[in-house]
Amino acid sequence: xxxxSAMPGQGVVSMFEFGRGLGLWQGILASLNDPxxxxxxxxxxxxxxxxxxxxxxxxxxxxxxxIHAHVCEMLGGSRATSRNFILSQRIAESVCEWLKAxxxxxxxxxxxxxxxxxxxxxxxxxxxxxxxxxxxxxxxTQNFPHTFYKEHRWQLAGYDxxxxxxxxxxxxxxxxxxxxxxxxxxxxxEPSKDDRVWxxxxxxxxxxxxx
Numbered sequence: 001x002x003x004x005s006a007m008p009g010q011g012v013v014s015m016f017e018f019g020r021g022l023g024l025w026q027g028i029l030a031s032l033n034d035p036x037x038x039x040x041x042x043x044x045x046x047x048x049x050x051x052x053x054x055x056x057x058x059x060x061x062x063x064x065x066x067i068h069a070h071v072c073e074m075l076g077g078s079r080a081t082s083r084n085f086i087l088s089q090r091i092a093e094s095v096c097e098w099l100k101a102x103x104x105x106x107x108x109x110x111x112x113x114x115x116x117x118x119x120x121x122x123x124x125x126x127x128x129x130x131x132x133x134x135x136x137x138x139x140x141t142q143n144f145p146h147t148f149y150k151e152h153r154w155q156l157a158g159y160d161x162x163x164x165x166x167x168x169x170x171x172x173x174x175x176x177x178x179x180x181x182x183x184x185x186x187x188x189x190e191p192s193k194d195d196r197v198w199x200x201x202x203x204x205x206x207x208x209x210x211x
Contacts, residue, residue, distance in 0.1 A: 063088065063177055064141035068125070071095050071139060075126065077110035087180065094181040095139070095173070102185075104137070105129040115162040119206060124159050133168035136160055139175060146174035148186045150197075156188055157198035170194075 062084070069080035070092030083089070099106065108127040115121070126137035138156055140146075156170040169187060176182035188194060 067091050067095075067141050067175060067177060068139055072110040072125070075099075075106050075109035087177075090180050091175060091177065095175055095183065098173075098181070098183050099126075099128075103130055104135070113159075113162045115164070117164075118161055118202070120158070120162065120202070122159050122162055124162075127163075127166075130169075130171075134166060136163075136167040136170045138170075138172050140172055141175045141177045143178060144174075144176040144182055144184075146176070146184050148172065148174075152186075153188045153190070153194045154198050154201060157191065157194040158202070160191075161195070161198060161202070 062082070066080065066082045066085050066088040069078075069082065070089050072078065073080045074092055074096045104126075106126055106128050108124070110123060110125065111127060112123045113121060124136065125139045126135075128135045128137055136156055136159055138152065138159070140152065152172050153170070156167075156172065160167045160170060170191060172186045172188070174184045174186065
């Protein structure tokens with residue numbers, strides 16, 4: 001079960017909304033941990049499980065957002081305003097240590113970009129240089145083993161479109177929110193294909209919203 005979290009305020013993200021089935025799986029998992037024993041009415045049990053699943057989903061999302069915020073603060077972005085989770089700062093520190101060890105030079109953390117040509121906006125996690133290449137780096141928190149969703153590639157294609165094709169490469173860094181220092185980098189290896197998919201998504205969004 002991978003509850004994926006991205007940086008808040010990303011307009012590009014709203015064009016995908018690929019996690020709509022997450023609530024169903026949260027409910028299934030919650031019921032497995034607390035099976036119905038017949039001691040209460042089924043409708044009352046279902047309501048209690050649904051409330052618990054919603055609480056757990058919100059907590060996971062808040063935790064991922066807090067890790068993101070700490071990382072961006074440590075990289076020179078805006079100050080993190082939430083400090084509710086014990087591991088979030090340590091995990092963020094491990095991310096920054098990994099970026100340094102891997103040779104990333106951060107140019108812009110947490111950069112909000114508006115592009116009138118594209119008719120969209122987004123908050124890009126990290127623009128960096130790495131091995132003499134310009135890199136768009138997106139940070140994702142998940143429960144490991146991680147899942148490299150195709151939508152993550154398309155999201156980065158959208159960000160690169162906002163920057164008029166600035167990046168030489170696009171990377172996704174998956175952050176395990178349960179284990180400090182457990183990270184996995186994925187490189188988008190088919191950027192031209194991702195660009196075509198992004199353009200189709202964007203054109204559909206423009207048509208639906210009469211932009």
